[in-house]
Amino acid sequence: MGTHVIKMPDIGEGIAQVELVEWFVKVGDVIAEDQVVADVMTDKATVEIPSPVSGKVLALGGQPGEVMAVGSELIRIEVEGSGNHIDAPQAKPAEAHAAPAPAQTKIEPQPENRPQPATSHTAAPIVPREAHEKPLASPAVRKRALDAGIELRYVHGSGPAGRILHEDLDAFISKPQTALGQAPAGYGKRTDSEQVPVIGLRRKIAQRMQDAKRRVAHFSYVEEIDVTQLEALRQQLNAKHGESRGKLTLLPFLVRAMVVALRDFPQINATYDDEAQIITRHGAVHVGIATQGDNGLMVPVLRHAEAGSLWSNASEIARVAHAARSSKASREELSGSTITLTSLGALGGIVSTPVVNTPEVAIVGVNRMVERPVVIDGQIVVRKMMNLSSSFDHRVVDGMDAALFIQAVRGLLEQPACLFVE
Structure with missing residues (x-):
């Protein structure tokens, strides 16, 4: 050997x-x-x-x-x-435990402290994982455990690499447990605490957000948009072409509006090297798509959005977002954006203040679409309304330019035929 x-x-x-x-x-x-x-x-x-x-x-x-x-x-x-x-040279087998070879001491084997499966239906002490050890489990298993009030660190995983399966949850639920792994009663006094190391993607997110807030002179601008006509167009296109070309969300329309508006505002499709004091204005529009995954926020990039159709951009957005959520995105797919689009979908709220994705100088945020009464020509009508909450780097982008840019986006979205007029 x-x-x-x-x-x-x-x-x-x-x-x-x-x-x-x-x-x-x-x-x-x-x-x-x-x-x-x-x-x-x-x-x-x-x-x-x-x-x-x-x-x-x-x-x-x-x-x-x-x-x-x-x-x-x-x-x-x-x-x-x-x-x-x-x-x-190593010691003889009989002496190996007492005198390991010097070369083997360079790396010490890491102790394992994983829980063992119970051998009977009687209550057994549960040995938790270390506080820093994140159990491996699918999102479905995690949700089921959360709904049942079960902490996964106390559940033995029988899958590959200790992954927790639905069968492991079934076994955990079916046998008596000590109080250690159970959720407390609704009004029970809690004295437990948990330390979560900031490592991996979470550490990178923390560093980037801290750096962005420290270095960028943020200001935000919020405007409401009547998207009634846009939503009607989207539904018509999906009804006619959805089966053959794929379903469209609002995102490719927003990307198209940004691409068209940026033609008149090149200072917003830019990156700023504040150490070299150089602003680079980009002809290509590489849109970062803020994407929430199981491990945190990532920003895969839709490249050359200015050259894509609604459907090609929609397909590419779906592809890079899936790659980011599954942690399969390459370095190239996660770098090089010139402006970012962020949306929380149905959780978008009324107003948000997104953080600029440095070294970019602008980020466009999408809030929730809602139906509400609006006064038009003296009449109260129900319209589909949506806010854009966008942030800019005030060192590079003047407030007037930011407002005019968002107003241009608003005009394009409220009159969606203008998105395709050259």
Whole structure:
């Protein structure tokens, strides 16, 4: 038997270190070739690290949240044959536990503290995961556990890499539990607390938001829009072309309105390098689509929105958003935007104050569409209304220009035929 060492790979673009986000294996696991062993995060994206060999995991090179240098030892695997790593002379088997080989002390195996399945129907103490250890489970399992008042850290997972399945929830619910894993009564006094390490994507989001609020001179502008005609057009297009071209949401119409309006406001489709004191105005409109995933907010990019039709832009928005939600988006798909569009859909509220996605200088926010009475020509009529809550970098964008830009977007959306007049 030999030892194969996987080192932290060079992901490219001059990156010298990455953050270890999550392990999918533990010491003692037997893994297959091409099996993903860990997720690591760069400044832009989460990257899966597969194993090039089959074998048994001997040691892990770090804890989630740890920043590791490119080229450092990530994981050590016992393999058939000689492997790619030569250890120093080791003690005889009988002495191995007392005197491990020096080369093996470089990485200490990480202790496991996962709960074990109960062997009977009698109450058994529940051994929780470590506070920093996020249980693996699908969104459906997480929602079911939340509805049932169950903390997943107390549930044993029988799936791959300890993933919690619906069957594991069934087993957990069916047997008596100690008070440790149960939700408290409605008026019960609670003394528990939980510490959640800020690592991985959450750390990147926190850093970017803090940097944006510290460096950007934010100001927001809110305007209401009558989208009655736009919504009627969308429904007509979906009825006629939905089966053949796909259903349209409001987003591709908003993107089209931004593209047309930006022709007269190039200073808003721009990025600002505040260290070099250079503003770059872009001809191409690369729209960042703020997307909420299970792990946090990401901004995949719809490239060259100015060249796409409603349906091609809609398809690309759906594709990059899905890639971001499933943590499959590449670095290229998460970088290079020139202006961002953010929407909370039905949760959009009345007004929001979105944070500019630096180094951009503008972000357009979409609030909830509602029907309400509006006075038109002295008559009270019911119209579909929606607010745009947008923020700008006041160092680059003047208030008058921001207001005129949003008014131009408003005019295009209220008279949607103008979206397609060249």
